[in-house]
Amino acid sequence: MALSIGQCQELVREFCSIYPIAAQIAYRIRNTQEELYGQENTKDNVGTILGGFYPEQRQADFVASNFRDTDEFKGTLRHEVLGHFGINTFTADEKAGVLTAIVEARDQPVLRGLWRKLDKLYEDQPERIRAEEVFAFTCEAIRPDRPVDQIEAKKSYREVCVERTRPMTERDLSNITCMVAQGMHDRTREPQEHPWVDYEMRRGDNMENDKKPFHETVAEKLIEQLKQGIAPWQKPWEPGEVGANMPLNPTTGKRYKGINALQLMSEGREDQRWMTYKQAAAVDAQVRKGEKGTPIQYWKFSEDQNKTDAAGKPILDSRGEPVKETVKLERPRVFFATVFNAEQIDGLLPQ
Numbered sequence: 001m002a003l004s005i006g007q008c009q010e011l012v013r014e015f016c017s018i019y020p021i022a023a024q025i026a027y028r029i030r031n032t033q034e035e036l037y038g039q040e041n042t043k044d045n046v047g048t049i050l051g052g053f054y055p056e057q058r059q060a061d062f063v064a065s066n067f068r069d070t071d072e073f074k075g076t077l078r079h080e081v082l083g084h085f086g087i088n089t090f091t092a093d094e095k096a097g098v099l100t101a102i103v104e105a106r107d108q109p110v111l112r113g114l115w116r117k118l119d120k121l122y123e124d125q126p127e128r129i130r131a132e133e134v135f136a137f138t139c140e141a142i143r144p145d146r147p148v149d150q151i152e153a154k155k156s157y158r159e160v161c162v163e164r165t166r167p168m169t170e171r172d173l174s175n176i177t178c179m180v181a182q183g184m185h186d187r188t189r190e191p192q193e194h195p196w197v198d199y200e201m202r203r204g205d206n207m208e209n210d211k212k213p214f215h216e217t218v219a220e221k222l223i224e225q226l227k228q229g230i231a232p233w234q235k236p237w238e239p240g241e242v243g244a245n246m247p248l249n250p251t252t253g254k255r256y257k258g259i260n261a262l263q264l265m266s267e268g269r270e271d272q273r274w275m276t277y278k279q280a281a282a283v284d285a286q287v288r289k290g291e292k293g294t295p296i297q298y299w300k301f302s303e304d305q306n307k308t309d310a311a312g313k314p315i316l317d318s319r320g321e322p323v324k325e326t327v328k329l330e331r332p333r334v335f336f337a338t339v340f341n342a343e344q345i346d347g348l349l350p351q
Contacts, residue, residue: 056338083136089189097161110170153179273342285347293338
């Protein structure tokens with residue numbers, strides 16, 4: 001029998017009592033997938049949608065009537081929250097190490113079968129996205145009543161994701177996912193800033209992904225505003241300092257430029273201040289629960305990487321930590337972040 005919205009809400013409350021860090025995200029539960037994703041997203045058109053996670057908004061979606069029983073819902077909670085939210089409790093470098101180890105383990109026993117399934121379901125997605133799905137699917141097997149051997153888990157993580165002295169096994173991946181879940185239980189892990197990717201839907205066999213590039217989304221929104229006569233540059237400006245109305249990040253003192261400025265200006269906010277969730281928290285302010293962030297993008301042309309010796313092994317300093325070096329990227333990478341307007345944040349001083 002299909003679950004009700006009330007049943008799902010009660011299961012979420014129970015889940016958050018076990019994993020308190022999971023209470024940091026918003027949960028949106030609707031009876032049908034059309035209510036969540038629009039009338040065009042019927043089962044006939046896109047397949048059955050169970051749920052999805054939006055890291056930019058810190059929001060998890062679930063379609064109550066598509067769940068057969070409570071066990072299926074609990075498994076999907078673990079998939080979306082312990083998996084997609086939990087993996088982002090690693091730093092960017094740590095997460096890259098985990099995903100690289102999962103990719104390199106695609107031919108390992110047990111993992112091979114899961115990789116084949118996900119290669120079919122997500123054939124249009126980059127390999128790192130499929131690797132994160134491997135992580136999330138592995139999280140479905142986590143049980144809160146099973147003890148976690150933290151020493152063994154940390155050993156697995158260090159050997160296969162940091163030192164990379166051997167290939168990852170199914171046992172290693174299970175250890176690492178349980179380590180993350182335990183940290184979300186005892187509050188020793190927190191979400192990190194990342195180049196976010198939305199996991200909009202937990203996909204069925206025939207689901208499609210038509211997400212548009214960032215620049216196309218911004219352009220279409222601006223074109224529509226032009227038609228309505230409400231594009232940012234069509235609004236009357238007050239005389240004064242040049243650029244005074246341009247979006248500003250008050251925590252860095254820098255104004256947003258280019259496509260990011262257009263994106264933020266098109267939101268029609270009176271307050272020009274924008275910042276990330278973490279930046280707001282750093283100044284003792286709080287994004288109001290349920291507020292939707294606005295995505296921006298930026299480019300990275302260099303990054304800090306672990307310095308390696310001639311054999312390809314990380315060089316360690318006197319404390320046993322990997323030595324870092326700044327490396328120019330052959331191919332610049334585009335990153336995404338989510339920012340919130342000051343009007344969406346409590347605790348900020350008036351402008």
